[in-house]
Amino acid sequence: MKTPVCEADAKSGFLCPACQERLSKGEITDLDVEISRILHKYREQFSLEPVEVVKAIDCGKKLVILSDSDAGLLIGRGGKVAAVLAKELGKPVKIIQRTNDLRKMIEELIMPVRVLGINEVFKAGEKEWRIRIKRSDAPRLPLEMKSIESVLNNLVREKTTIAFE
Numbered sequence: 001m002k003t004p005v006c007e008a009d010a011k012s013g014f015l016c017p018a019c020q021e022r023l024s025k026g027e028i029t030d031l032d033v034e035i036s037r038i039l040h041k042y043r044e045q046f047s048l049e050p051v052e053v054v055k056a057i058d059c060g061k062k063l064v065i066l067s068d069s070d071a072g073l074l075i076g077r078g079g080k081v082a083a084v085l086a087k088e089l090g091k092p093v094k095i096i097q098r099t100n101d102l103r104k105m106i107e108e109l110i111m112p113v114r115v116l117g118i119n120e121v122f123k124a125g126e127k128e129w130r131i132r133i134k135r136s137d138a139p140r141l142p143l144e145m146k147s148i149e150s151v152l153n154n155l156v157r158e159k160t161t162i163a164f165e
Contacts, residue, residue, distance in 0.1 A: 001039065001040070001043055001048050001049050001050075001051050001052075002051070002052040002053065002068075003032075003035070003036035003039055003040070003053045004028045004032035004033070004035070004036055004053060004054070004055065004056075005019045005022075005028065005032065005033055005036045006018070006019055007040070009033070009036070010036040010037050010039070010040035011040055013037065015033065019033075028055075029056070029058075031056045031057075031058055031063070031089075032053075032055060032056050034056075034089065035053060035056045035065065035085070035089070036053070038084070038085060038088045038089070039051065039053065039085075042081065042084055046076055046080065046081050046084075048073070048074075048081070050069055050070075050073055051067065051069050051073050051074050052067060052068040052069040053065060053066070053067055053074070054066040054067060054068050054098060054154075055154055057147075057150060057151050057154060058091075059143045059144070059147035059148075059150070059151065060143070060144060060147060061091070061092070061143065062091060062092045062093065062094050062142070062143060063085075063086075063089055063091050063092070063093050063094070064093075064094050064095075064096060064109070064143075064147075064151050065085070065093060065094070065095045065096070066096055066098050066151075066154060066155060067095060067096070067097050067098065068097075068098050069097070070097060071095045071096060071097035071108075074095045075095050082095060094109070094142075096108050096109055096151075096155065098155055102118060102129070102156060103115060103118055105155050105156075106118065106131055106152065106155075109142075109143075109148065109151055109152065109155070110133070110141060110142060110143075110148060111142065112140060112142075113133055113134075113137040113140050113141055113142075114133075114134070114137070115131060115132070115133060116132040116133060116134060116165060117131075117132045118130070118131055118132070119132065126159065127158060127159075128158070128159045128160065128161060129152070129156055129158060129159070129160040129161070130160075130161050130162075130163050131152070131160060131161070131162050131163065132163050132164075132165055133162060133163070133164055133165070134164070134165060135164040135165060138164055145162060148162060149161060149162060
């Protein structure tokens, strides 16, 4: 299992100097540390060995967990792992797998809203992704706009914006 903090820290509840430095620099957050500890606690019960958690983002109403492994492994059979995470953290959890398929990742994040299109835009020499959505679907977005853009920036590792048409 791979989590944002090392295995020893997830077990012990204390951060080693390397992980503490990453926390101080802002590379990881307290939420990343907490999720690492919870996953380690349930590692044996849910067979979480192949799971790779990259980052956790607090989006107000929900927590979004980004995974490099199959999201189904982290969700668990019947959603049991996700339910345990939600109960321990006190908020609903959305788990998204980071893949090379940009459209799939975005659709998972903003479900039930459909994506009209994804454009690659160049502004002042910088590349940016613009995700187009129907204006009438705006009230159905599962998260706030800023939260969605923040998660997308972490997923894509490039600047993203949402445009309504």
